[in-house]
Amino acid sequence: MGRVGSAALSLLALAVVSPWQAVAAAAGNGTAVGGGSPRVPALLVFGDSFVDTGNNNAVLTLARSDFRPYGKDLNGGVPTGRFSNGRIPTDLLASRLGLKDLVPAYLGADLTDDDLLTGVSFASAGTGYDPLTSTLVAVLPMQEELNMFAEYKEKLAGIVGEEAAAGIVSKSLFLVCAGTDDIANNYYLAPVRPLQYDISAYVNFLVQQACDFMKQLYQQGARRIAILGLPPIGCVPSQRTLAGGLARDCDPARNRAARLFNSRLQAAVARLQGELRCQRIGYVDIYDVLRDMIADPCKYGAAKASSRLAWPRLPSRVLAEGLVLWPPVNLIARCSLASQGLTSRREDAAAPGTWRCRSCATS
Numbered sequence: 001m002g003r004v005g006s007a008a009l010s011l012l013a014l015a016v017v018s019p020w021q022a023v024a025a026a027a028g029n030g031t032a033v034g035g036g037s038p039r040v041p042a043l044l045v046f047g048d049s050f051v052d053t054g055n056n057n058a059v060l061t062l063a064r065s066d067f068r069p070y071g072k073d074l075n076g077g078v079p080t081g082r083f084s085n086g087r088i089p090t091d092l093l094a095s096r097l098g099l100k101d102l103v104p105a106y107l108g109a110d111l112t113d114d115d116l117l118t119g120v121s122f123a124s125a126g127t128g129y130d131p132l133t134s135t136l137v138a139v140l141p142m143q144e145e146l147n148m149f150a151e152y153k154e155k156l157a158g159i160v161g162e163e164a165a166a167g168i169v170s171k172s173l174f175l176v177c178a179g180t181d182d183i184a185n186n187y188y189l190a191p192v193r194p195l196q197y198d199i200s201a202y203v204n205f206l207v208q209q210a211c212d213f214m215k216q217l218y219q220q221g222a223r224r225i226a227i228l229g230l231p232p233i234g235c236v237p238s239q240r241t242l243a244g245g246l247a248r249d250c251d252p253a254r255n256r257a258a259r260l261f262n263s264r265l266q267a268a269v270a271r272l273q274g275e276l277r278c279q280r281i282g283y284v285d286i287y288d289v290l291r292d293m294i295a296d297p298c299k300y301g302a303a304k305a306s307s308r309l310a311w312p313r314l315p316s317r318v319l320a321e322g323l324v325l326w327p328p329v330n331l332i333a334r335c336s337l338a339s340q341g342l343t344s345r346r347e348d349a350a351a352p353g354t355w356r357c358r359s360c361a362t363s
Contacts, residue, residue, distance in 0.1 A: 009242025038098040040173045040224065042119035043090065044152075045103060046213075047177035047228075049125030051090050054105035056125050061138040063126035067304070083103060083125055090121060090175060097173075106148050114160050119172065122148045128182035129209035136190055142178065142209075146216055153220070176213065177228040182206055183257050183343045184233050199257050207264045211272055214281060219315040227269060229262035232291045250294075262287055277297045 014145040040099075043049045049063070057063045064081065065071075071079035073086040082088050087102065088094075099118045104111055106120040124140035128131060134141040140148075154337045186192050187202055197205060214225055233239055234251030243251035262285065269283040 007141065022146070023337060040097060040171055041168045041174040042117065043097065043099055043175065044093045044119050044149070044169075044172050044222075045090050045121040045123055045175045045177075046142070046149075046217075047123040047175075048127050048179075048181055049083040049123075049205060050228075051088065051102050051121055051175065051177045051230070052081065052083065052105070052123040052125040053088065053090070053108075053121045055107045055121065055123060056139060057081040057105070058107040059108075059124065059139055061126065063137045063139050066127070091177075094097060094119065096243040106152060109247075109270055116159060117168070118150065118158055121153065122152075123177070126185070128178050128180075128186060129206045129213065130186055130193070130259065131181045131187040132190070132192060133160060133182045136186060137181075142213055146220070149217075149220060165349055170223045172222075173223045174217055175215075176210070176225065176227045179230050180236075180258075183230070183254060183261070184239055186256070187257075188217055188254060190238075199253075200233060200260065203257065203261045207268050210265060211268050214269075215276070216270060218276055218278065218281075223278060225278075226282050226284050227265070228284045228286055229265055231286055232294065233258045235291065235294045255271075256260070258287060 008259070029162070042160065046054075054066070057066045065083045066079045066081050068077070068079060071077060071082060071085065074080060082091075082138045090103050091099065103121050104115045104121060106122050108115075108120075122145040124134070124145065126137040126139040127142055127145075129142060130143050131143070151317065153169060156168060159165075160168070165200075176301060183202075183206075187197075193202055193334070196202075210227065214227060217225055232255050234243065234254030238249055239254055240248040243254065266283045268283070269281060272278075273281050
C-alpha cells in the first residue's frame, strides 16, 4: 500500500475506536487499526465523489466515472464508478478493518446479502450538504442517501431479523464525507448562493446542515459516526484550473473557506457529542495531511501533486506520472513511483519551476 493511501487510512481507521483523537492522528500520533477480527460489523458510507463507489452509475447525470481511464488499476481495468484509478480510502479502511477489500455501492446491480451485512456506500458524486448542490448536477441529495439507509435497514432486518439488524447498525462505523462540492461547484460557480450568503454565513449554513445530517443518522440508530472535514479545495486540479491563473496555483479563497468550515464543524461536533451524549461522534481532519501531500508529494512516493492538464481532460497517461491527485478532485489510489525509493526532489534544469523526485541512490 502506498503512503498516499496509508496516510488517509490512518485518519479514518482511528475513528473506529476514538474518533475524537483523529486530529492528533493527523499530527502523527496514534496508530491505525489493523489485523485480527473485524472491529465493527459493517462500514456504512455517506457523501460525495471521495466515497462514491458506483451509485452514480445508476443515476442519469454527467457526474459519473464508469468509463476509462477511471478504474485503470482495479477490477481488471474495468471502471466501477469510483472516481480514482483504483481503490478509494473507504475501500482501504474496510480492508484494514478486516471487513472486505471493496465497499460496494448500495445501488449496485449485483449487491449480495453479505454485502449488506458488512457495509455499503450510499454516496453520490457531486452531492453536498446544501440541497441545491445535488440539484445543479442531477445527483442524489444527502436526504436521499438517508432514505436509502432506511431502506437498507429494512433489507438487513429481512436477512437477520429486526433485533440483530439493530445491533449491527448500532455497532457499525458510519463515515460521512461531503462539503467540497458545496463550496467548489456551488458557491464559487453558481450564481444563487453568493447572492444570499457571504462565505462566512454560507459556511454556517453548511455546518448546520451537516449537524442535522448526523442527528438524523443518530435517530436512525447510528452510534459511531466519523465526519470528515474538507480538503484544501483551492489546490485540487479542477479549482486550480478555474481559479489558479496561468500558473494554476492553489486558490487561497477556496482554501480559506475550507479551513473556516473545518474549524466550525469541529466545534459543532464537540457540542453535538454533549447534546446527544454520544462520545463516538467525531471529526476527522484531512486538510493538513492532504495539503502536505500536495506541497511535498515526494515524501509520499509521488512525482508531483497533479497533472498540468486541464480538467475535464482525463488522458490515461496521468496515471504514469506518480500523481497525488486524480483530476478533477480525487486521490490517486497508488503511485507508480512509490516503490522506487523516491525521497526528495530537485528542480528540472530543462524546465525551471518543474520539480521532480529523486532517489537516495541518485541524489
